[in-house]
Structure formats: C-alpha cells, structure tokens
Amino acid sequence: MKRVPWALLVLVAAFLVPAAGSRFYTFLANDMVIWALFATSLNLLVGYTGLVSFGHAAYFGIGAYTTGILMKKVGVTFLVAFPAAGLVAGLFALLFGFFCVRLTKIYFAMLTLAFAQIVWAICFKWNEVTGGEQGMPEIPYPDFDWLERVATVLPFVGGYRTSEYFYFLTLVLVALCFWVLRRIVASPFGRMLTTIRENPERAEFIGVNVRRYELAAFALAGGFAGLAGGLFGIFNRGVFPDFAYWTKSAEVLIMTLLGGMSTFYGPAVGALVLLWLNQQIVSVTEYWPLILGGILVILLFVFPGGLAGALGAVWHRLTRRPARA
Amino acid sequence: MPDPSFVFAQSLSGLTAAMFLFLIASGLSLIFGVLRVLNFAHGTFYMLGAYCAFQLVQWIGPGPGTFWMAALGAALAVAALGGVVERFLFRYLYGKEELYQLLFTYALVLILSDVAKIFWGTQQKSVSRPPGLSGAFSLFGATIPYYNLFILLLGPSIALAFWFVLQRTRAGRFVRAAALDRETLGALGVNVNGLYTGVFVLASFLGGLGGALVTPVRTIVPGMDTEIIVEAFIVVVIGGLGSFWGTFLGALIYGQVLSFGILFFPRFSIFSVFALMAAVLIIRPWGLLGRPLK
Numbered sequence: 308m309k310r311v312p313w314a315l316l317v318l319v320a321a322f323l324v325p326a327a328g329s330r331f332y333t334f335l336a337n338d339m340v341i342w343a344l345f346a347t348s349l350n351l352l353v354g355y356t357g358l359v360s361f362g363h364a365a366y367f368g369i370g371a372y373t374t375g376i377l378m379k380k381v382g383v384t385f386l387v388a389f390p391a392a393g394l395v396a397g398l399f400a401l402l403f404g405f406f407c408v409r410l411t412k413i414y415f416a417m418l419t420l421a422f423a424q425i426v427w428a429i430c431f432k433w434n435e436v437t438g439g440e441q442g443m444p445e446i447p448y449p450d451f452d453w454l455e456r457v458a459t460v461l462p463f464v465g466g467y468r469t470s471e472y473f474y475f476l477t478l479v480l481v482a483l484c485f486w487v488l489r490r491i492v493a494s495p496f497g498r499m500l501t502t503i504r505e506n507p508e509r510a511e512f513i514g515v516n517v518r519r520y521e522l523a524a525f526a527l528a529g530g531f532a533g534l535a536g537g538l539f540g541i542f543n544r545g546v547f548p549d550f551a552y553w554t555k556s557a558e559v560l561i562m563t564l565l566g567g568m569s570t571f572y573g574p575a576v577g578a579l580v581l582l583w584l585n586q587q588i589v590s591v592t593e594y595w596p597l598i599l600g601g602i603l604v605i606l607l608f609v610f611p612g613g614l615a616g617a618l619g620a621v622w623h624r625l626t627r628r629p630a631r632a
Numbered sequence: 633m634p635d636p637s638f639v640f641a642q643s644l645s646g647l648t649a650a651m652f653l654f655l656i657a658s659g660l661s662l663i664f665g666v667l668r669v670l671n672f673a674h675g676t677f678y679m680l681g682a683y684c685a686f687q688l689v690q691w692i693g694p695g696p697g698t699f700w701m702a703a704l705g706a707a708l709a710v711a712a713l714g715g716v717v718e719r720f721l722f723r724y725l726y727g728k729e730e731l732y733q734l735l736f737t738y739a740l741v742l743i744l745s746d747v748a749k750i751f752w753g754t755q756q757k758s759v760s761r762p763p764g765l766s767g768a769f770s771l772f773g774a775t776i777p778y779y780n781l782f783i784l785l786l787g788p789s790i791a792l793a794f795w796f797v798l799q800r801t802r803a804g805r806f807v808r809a810a811a812l813d814r815e816t817l818g819a820l821g822v823n824v825n826g827l828y829t830g831v832f833v834l835a836s837f838l839g840g841l842g843g844a845l846v847t848p849v850r851t852i853v854p855g856m857d858t859e860i861i862v863e864a865f866i867v868v869v870i871g872g873l874g875s876f877w878g879t880f881l882g883a884l885i886y887g888q889v890l891s892f893g894i895l896f897f898p899r900f901s902i903f904s905v906f907a908l909m910a911a912v913l914i915i916r917p918w919g920l921l922g923r924p925l926k
Contacts, residue, residue, distance in 0.1 A: 359734075414913055414917040416734075417865065417909075418914070421906055421909040428902045557738055560735070561738075564735060597743055597747065600741070608725075611732060
C-alpha cells in the first residue's frame with residue numbers, strides 16, 4: 308500500500324474545522340491538539356526511553372504559568388512568552404531530571420511525583436506571583452490585529468473570530484513541534500533512547516552514557532510539555548494550580564497508553580479519542596471517571612498496546628499472506 | 633516563642649495525624665513490600681471505609697457500640713472488596729509491566745471513587761464520636777479529646793501487633809519470605825497466590841479501618857482519597873518502601889513536620905512535606921529504614 312501521508316491529511320482536515328462554523332468543534336479540536344502535543348512529549352520519556360514519569364504535568368503547569376505571568380502581568384508578547392514557556396519548563400525539567408534519572412523504576416516515578424507536587428504546592432500557595440489557589444484568570448489572547456491587515460491581500464485569511472485565529476496558531480505551532488519531535492525520534496539520538504529502553508545495562512556496556520541521554524530526553528519532554536502548557540493557558544482563558552496536580556499527570560499517561568506507547572502518533576490518537584469520548588460521555592452522565600476507569604481496565608487487560616497496537620494487530624491479520632500448502 | 637502548651641498541643645495533633653496516617657500507610661507499605669506494587673487505590677479503600685462506616689452508623693441507629701460495630705463492619709467490607717479485586721482482577725497483572733499494574737490501581741481509584749459518588753453523593757458526611765469517647769481532658773494546658781488519645785494508643789498497638797505477627801508467627805514468616813523471593817517460596821509448596829490475596833485483604837482491612845476511625849475527626853468528602861494517598865506515599869517513601877517500622881517512623885516525622893510547618897511557616901507547610909519526600913528520594917531513596925531494592 309502506498310505510503311499515505313496520514314499526518315498531513317489530518318493536519319489539513321484540522322485546518323478546515325472552523326469552516327464547519329461551530330465554535331464548539333473548534334474549541335474541542337483546539338483542546339485535542341494541545342493535549343496531543345502534551346501526550347507525545349510524555350511518550351518521548353515513557354514510550355521511547357522507557358522512563359515512567361508520574362509528574363509530567365509539572366512542566367505543563369510551569370509552561371502555562373510562565374506564559375500566563377509573562378503575558379498577563381508583565382505584558383510580554385506571545386512571540387516571546389510562548390518559547391519562554393518551553394524554555395523555562397525545559398530548564399526545570401533539566402534540574403528535576405538531574406535528580407530523577409539517578410533513580411530507577413518506582414523511585415524514579417515517586418521522585419517525579421514529588422517534584423510535580425512541589426510545583427503544585429508552590430503554584431497553590433505563592434499568591435503574589437501565581438495567584439495562589441484562585442489561579443490567574445483572563446490570560447489575554449495574542450494580538451491578531453496584524454492578520455486583518457494581511458487579509459486585505461489574502462482574503463481567505465480574514466474574517467475569523469479570535470478563538471479561531473488562536474486555533475490556527477495552535478495548529479501551526481503544534482505541527483511544528485511534532486515535526487521537530489519526529490526528527491528527534493528518528494535521529495541517532497532517538498534510536499539511542501530506544502536502545503536504552505530495551506536494555507539499559509547493555510547500553511552502558513557499549514559505552515553509552517545512559518544517564519546523560521535520559522536527562523536529555525527528560526529535559527526535551529519537559530520543554531515540549533511546557534510549550535503545550537503555554538498554549539493551554541491561553542486556550543483555557545486562565546491558568547490554575549491543578550494544571551500541575553498529579554491527577555493531570557495520570558490523565559496524560561492514560562492518553563499515551565490508550566493510543567499506544569510504541570508508535571509516534573499513538574499518544575496523539577489517544578488524546579483525540581479520549582477527549583472525544585469525554586465529550587460524548589459527559590453530555591450523557593456525570594460519571595465520566597467511572598467510564599474512564601472501565602476503559603482503562605479493558606485496555607490493560609485486553610489491549611495493552613493501546614489503540615495503535617490493536618489496530619496494528621488487526622492490520623497484520625488482514626494483510627497476512629496465507630501460507631502455501 | 634509560642635507558649636509551651638501550644639507547642640505541646642501542636643505536637644500532639646501532629647502525633648494523632650501521624651497515627652491515622654500510619655494505619656493507612658502500613659497497608660500501602662505491606663502491599664508494596666510483598667506485591668511490589670504501589671497501590672494508588674489504597675486511598676480509595678480508606679475513603680470507602682469512611683463511607684461504609686457512615687452508612688452502617690445510619691443503619692444500626694444510635695446506641696452503645698454502634699460506632700465500633702460500624703467501624704469493624706466497614707473495615708471488613710473493604711477487606712472483602714480488596715480480596716475480590718485481587719483475586720479476580722489484579723492477579724492477572726502480576727508479571728506484566730509495572731506501569732500496567734500502577735495504572736490498574738489508578739483505574740480502581742477512578743471507578744471506586746465514582747461508585748462512592750453514586751451511592752453517597754457529593755455532600756459532606758460526618759459521624760459523631762462514639763459516646764464512650766466524647767469529651768476531652770486537659771494536659772499541660774492543652775485540651776486533648778479522649779478520641780484522639782484512643783487513636784494515639786491504637787497506633788502503636790497496631791504497630792506492635794503487626795510486628796508480632798510478622799516476626800513471631802508462621803504466617804508472618806511466609807509473608808516476609810514472599811517479600812524476599814516469591815518463586816522459591818512457591819517452589820517450597822507454599823500457596824503464594826493465596827498469600828498474596830491474604831496480604832491484600834489485610835492491607836485493605838487496615839486502610840478501611842483507618843477510614844472508618846477517622847470519621848469522627850474529619851468530614852467525609854469526595855477527593856479525600858487522592859489527598860490521603862499522596863500523604864501515604866510521602867510517609868512510606870520517608871520511612872522506606874516495604875519497611876514496617878520505617879512506615880511508623882515516616883508517619884511520625886510527617887506528622888511533626890506538618891504540624892510545626894503550619895505553626896512556623898503556614899504558607900509552606902504543604903511544600904515542606906513534598907520537599908522532604910524529594911530530599912529523601914535524592915539522598916537516600918530507600919528511605920530511612922528501608923533496604924535498597926535490587
């Protein structure tokens with residue numbers, strides 16, 4: 308079968324969502340795209356390097372607060388605030404990760420959780436800077452007026468609502484991030500990460516500085532999570548401490564598992580599916596956690612490879628050539 | 633310098649909180665020590681213990697001994713739930729990746745906490761103190777409720793009972809052996825599966841009991857499970873995952889740090905316990921009294 312550029316098709320389709328006219332669908336799509344980035348950033352750690360982090364929401368939160376504080380309190384433009392989110396989150400990931408990668412397995416997970424709760428506690432209590440328990444509502448949108456001027460030359464660019472402009476911006480930025488992440492994963496660095504995941508001791512034996520690679524992966528994952536957080540803070544029209552709470556980390560981990568940790572786009576698919584399911588279920592019943600828990604149990608027992616794994620298995624079944632007699 | 637009786641009262645309240653936490657964290661530590669899994673759902677068992685106690689108190693009606701029957705009943709109910717979960721679900725995840733086991737326990741949190749919401753709603757519930765233990769007495773200028781005294785005595789009693797069972801009985805020896813080397817124990821003809829179920833049941837009993845006993849002191853609300861599990865994690869990390877006396881020590885330290893943190897640095901008290909957890913993991917990951925994992 309010819310290699311269909313699925314990702315490109317999805318991207319084009321995503322651009323067409325506002326044309327459907329509904330604010331709601333644009334909102335949902337925006338949410339999905341941001342979480343897709345968040346989940347993929349986590350997968351760099353979990354799926355590719357084999358490090359299970361229970362505190363990834365810390366960097367999401369740091370990114371959100373960085374952008375929020377810069378844009379709302381300091382009045383900085385989005386052009387600076389957005390990369391700053393990634394940079395600050397990445398630096399914190401570097402700092403925390405330095406300590407985390409010295410540990411393995413359950414201790415690693417516990418320390419990532421501890422650092423995430425520290426971030427949460429600071430956001431929760433540091434009223435002057437982070438707004439404390441109330442968070443920071445009303446983060447301003449980036450300035451889109453210049454697009455109206457562009458629209459005089461390119462008419463199809465104009466005439467959209469601010470939220471839709473932000474959605475397009477999100478799409479472009481997230482697509483860029485995905486492209487970069489894809490390059491990282493396919494590079495020798497990325498291959499080394501999978502080597503480390505498969506067998507860290509053997510990697511040490513062949514001379515790889517495992518800890519340094521893990522730290523790099525940790526920092527990169529944190530940085531991209533920060534970028535996702537920066538976008539989410541604006542999208543959500545407010546930044547709140549629960550962005551960094553451990554249950555948020557669990558949410559994104561579930562998305563990653565749901566989509567499939569062993570593929571690049573798996574977690575993104577997981578994010579899309581989970582948010583769509585959430586939307587459908589929440590309109591019918593308030594017991595979404597119950598359903599989510601049930602789905603998770605089914606996943607763990609029946610489809611540990613996630614949707615991507617299940618689809619892959621089905622595909623193999625269908626395209627398998629019958630054995631000659 | 634705050635006056636001594638206030639300091640004493642704070643310290644005692646820290647101790648009481650520590651004993652509650654010990655009750656719950658000991659179950660968590662037990663599950664980790666033997667089953668090698670961090671049971672996120674343990675906090676939810678605690679919450680279910682509280683709700684069941686509340687419900688039983690409603691059903692039994694007022695009278696002497698109601699509270700005690702309700703507490704015991706709640707603990708047994710939660711223990712039974714734990715047994716069912718382990719036997720019919722969790723058992724099939726042994727040997728699979730740790731992440732799957734962890735996420736399964738988290739799935740339990742989601743499911744069970746919503747089940748609690750279905751049965752009991754989201755309004756706060758509370759249980760009054762048992763009539764025999766209401767009231768308070770005065771010591772060194774601090775007012776101490778009798779119920780808190782009961783908890784302060786119960787904690788170490790359970791610790792001692794635990795210690796006795798683990799160190800001096802045959803079953804305890806099997807539990808310790810299973811924590812060290814499951815396969816060899818199985819090869820020696822011990823029913824390790826049954827042992828695992830038993831450990832899970834016992835741990836769930838302790839969690840449920842903790843929840844039931846805390847009801848006169850704290851209101852029962854949704855979300856008390858996610859709150860307590862993080863506290864329990866901190867305790868077992870400080871003390872040492874899988875170490876029994878470590879859990880006791882960890883609970884004591886946690887209680888004091890929290891109560892004095894609130895006293896001297898009120899804004900940073902939550903921060904301080906997490907910082908303590910991180911510090912222990914950085915400096916001595918296996919905790920104060922734990923043993924390094926292979």
